[in-house]
Amino acid sequence: MHDGERPWLTELRALFPNDRVSTNPTVLEQHSHDESYHPPHFPDAVVFPESTEEVARLLRFANARRIPVIPFGVGSSLEGHVVPVRGGISLDLTRMNRILDVRPADFLVHVEAGMTRTALNRALARHGLFFSVDPGADATLGGMAATNASGTTAVRYGVMRDQVRGMTVVLADGRVIRLGGPYVKSSSGYDLKQLFLGSEGTLGVITSLWLRVFGLPEAAYAARATFPSVRQAVEAAHAMLRYGLALARVELVDRTSIRQMNAMKGTTYPEADTLFLEFHGSPAALEADLPAAEAIARDGGGTAFEIEREKEARDRLWEARHHLAYAYLHAHPGKKQLVTDVCVPLSVLADGIELARRELEARGLEGGVLGHIGDGNFHTIVMIDADDPADVARAEGLHEALVRYALSVGGTATGEHGVGLGKLKYQAEEHGEALSLMQAIKRLLDPAGILNPGKKIPLPPDESTG
Known part of the structure; x- marks a missing residue:
């Protein structure tokens, strides 16, 4: 109020x-x-x-x-x-x-x-x-x-x-x-x-x-590749990157999230762990890259590889991907979302994603895993009743488990969403002695503590405006 x-x-x-x-x-x-x-x-x-x-x-x-x-x-x-x-x-x-x-x-x-x-x-x-x-x-x-x-x-x-x-x-x-x-x-x-x-x-x-x-780009083509597991999907994506394909987007959407996507957007994508891919370049180059990408996907256990060359179909695919968080909200009226945002080295990305799935199931939480797996950044969408302290605690426990994992393998608590309020408590653990330098910079540029107080860098209560 x-x-x-x-x-x-x-x-x-x-x-x-x-x-x-x-x-x-x-x-x-x-x-x-x-x-x-x-x-x-x-x-x-x-x-x-x-x-x-x-x-x-x-x-x-x-x-x-x-x-x-x-x-x-x-x-x-x-x-x-x-x-x-x-x-x-x-x-x-x-x-x-x-x-x-x-x-x-x-x-x-x-x-x-x-x-x-x-x-x-x-x-x-x-x-x-x-x-x-x-x-x-x-x-x-x-x-x-x-x-x-x-x-x-x-x-x-x-x-x-x-x-x-x-x-x-x-x-x-x-x-x-x-x-x-x-x-x-x-x-x-x-x-x-x-x-x-x-x-x-x-x-x-x-x-x-x-x-x-x-x-x-002269041309842009999209593709969907489905897999029996998230590990196979991640490993196939990394193989495509090593091969030097003209990839502009490499997105993982797990099977639970595909189900939510289909329910909201009216799509009929197979309910399997899926790579959403986009390639930018000349038509000739992309026509050469697409068969290579499909071969890599199938060699890695992929069960299907569907190509979208027409702009309308590509737009529909990426609209569905971008609206995934809203698909979860639509399916869980009255609930809100906690979205994790860890980023880890590519070599341990599959382990982190599998951990996220286990944590969701073990804690009885509803949600899914998706991410920008070409750069090691993945998200877990967790649906919670913000008015239920026990539900919030379960979700925050999952969040903490993923952050602890990320930090243990040399990763970060946030790849792109930022710290805000949600990741403030992890800053000392992630940055160590460097945090004191960050605090000194904050004091230098904002000695009265007026700029977005309580966010980004933890400070003693008497150093923020009241």
């Missing part, structure tokens, strides 16, 4: 036009949560800036009064990143959604942080270009940079960190800094932009980005 207006709201409204500051209960509720199971918390106000200068004005105001500020895109995160756990101001960047510059010859685009990736790709298509990072959700590009988002195409094109050439960031005290720019490489100074990529709004607010883009 929202506990009423703060005294500083009158001053805040004087800084922005009337439609830029909202305390409407519906708007506050929309900004109280993301798509995770973490409990919502209402902000005191939502501010809608339309320029970097307005973001700077807001941060100067909030920093002087020690008011928490939580950057917000579309709320599609899965770890509680945008939940205002200490109230304050939710800073909604969606009105900053313009393309500032397109440079086809440089394979670069300059965008504001509130633009979504699908809107960008619609605009880029007329130039024969596309932005590669595809996390599934139609997230804002600023949010994707703030979490170092990844997704289905990372195996070929890389993650968000690989695409950002430069950025504009507003610091907690309102200073505006510009890092990097429209060039490929530099050895000048420290590469501070890497510090803000993946910082989840705890060090500064990203307001614009120079992004690397790619030429649209």
Whole structure:
């Protein structure tokens, strides 16, 4: 529940036009949560800036009064990143959604942080270009940079960190800094932009980005390969990668998830552990790669290999894959989802996925396993009753078991979703002494602790705004 207006709201409204500051209960509720199971918390106000200068004005105001500020895109995160756990101001960047510059010859685009990736790709298509990072959700590009988002195409094109050439960031005290720019490489100074990529709004607010883009592939074909087990599917995928096939996507969807997918989307895919594949290149090259991929799949125990050359069929396949989390939610009304996100070395990926399946069954939890197995990142979707502490504890026990496994084999607690609230307690174990340096950086850039407090890096309670 929202506990009423703060005294500083009158001053805040004087800084922005009337439609830029909202305390409407519906708007506050929309900004109280993301798509995770973490409990919502209402902000005191939502501010809608339309320029970097307005973001700077807001941060100067909030920093002087020690008011928490939580950057917000579309709320599609899965770890509680945008939940205002200490109230304050939710800073909604969606009105900053313009393309500032397109440079086809440089394979670069300059965008504001509130633009979504699908809107960008619609605009880029007329130039024969596309932005590669595809996390599934139609997230804002600023949010994707703030979490170092990844997704289905990372195996070929890389993650968000690989695409950002430069950025504009507003610091907690309102200073505006510009890092990097429209060039490929530099050895000048420290590469501070890497510090803000993946910082989840705890060090500064990203307001614009120079992004690397790619030429649209001459051809794109998709395929589905089914297997008797997840281990066989994983091993076949790695064999395809070793062979050097033109793979742009290598996704595992387990048999339980295929069942949910069919039920929601009306597809008729065989209920078996399945690889969803996509190949980018020239038609001649892909026609040579597809038989090789099928041979590898069948040699590895694959039971079927179906090719989709037509765009409509490919789009249907990837829409089903991207909507899988919603398929689980649709099948379990009233429940929420905990989604694990460990990333491990490829050599032990199959062991981790088998562990996830055993943990689901042993704990009596409903869910499935899927992942970007070309880069060792896999997810376990777990459906939980967020109002049942025992159910939440079982799910969090599974989560912990997978994180402990990942850390024991040299992996990480989060490959792409970020830390947020959900993985905060694992940071000391994963980073050791390096965590103290991260805490020192947080104190340096945000001494008042106003930027997305309670997220990303654990701090003593007296070092965060109250």
